Amino acid sequence: MITQTQDILFKTLADPTRRALFERLCRDGELTVGALTADAGVSQPAVSKHLGILKQAGLVRDHHQGRQTHYRAQPDALEPLLDWTTQMAGFWHRRFNELEDLLKRMDQ
Numbered sequence: 428m429i430t431q432t433q434d435i436l437f438k439t440l441a442d443p444t445r446r447a448l449f450e451r452l453c454r455d456g457e458l459t460v461g462a463l464t465a466d467a468g469v470s471q472p473a474v475s476k477h478l479g480i481l482k483q484a485g486l487v488r489d490h491h492q493g494r495q496t497h498y499r500a501q502p503d504a505l506e507p508l509l510d511w512t513t514q515m516a517g518f519w520h521r522r523f524n525e526l527e528d529l530l531k532r533m534d535q
Contacts, residue, residue, distance in 0.1 A: 432507045439484040444469060445477045449486055452500035459495045 429437070440446045448463055460478065464471045478498055481487040485504040489496050 429511065430507060433511050435484050436486070436505065436508055439480055439486060442477070442480075444473070445481055448474065448477055449481055449500055452487060452498055453502055457497050457499040459497055461495070463498065 440449065444467065448467065451463065451466070452458060460471060460475055463478070464474045467474050469477075478487060478489070482489060482498075486501055487498050488501055489498050491497075
């Protein structure tokens, strides 16, 4: 069963622009809104809105330095999704083993 936290993370990362921003922050480290906007393909207000949603979900943190806001990814926030993925992997592993057993019995 999906928890509320997992649901929020899935919904947040379902948007391709938010997912791209999060991935870029994971890959490149701390970046300003301006740097993120330059490669985002959307306007600065749109990037700021997406970053706000990522921040609410706990996927990014920000800090202000002068007039600029810097964002940093929080990859540990994905931990609840790892739990879900592990559960699903176990489920499908068992199902495929059962299917394999059935197919072997049918071949005999």
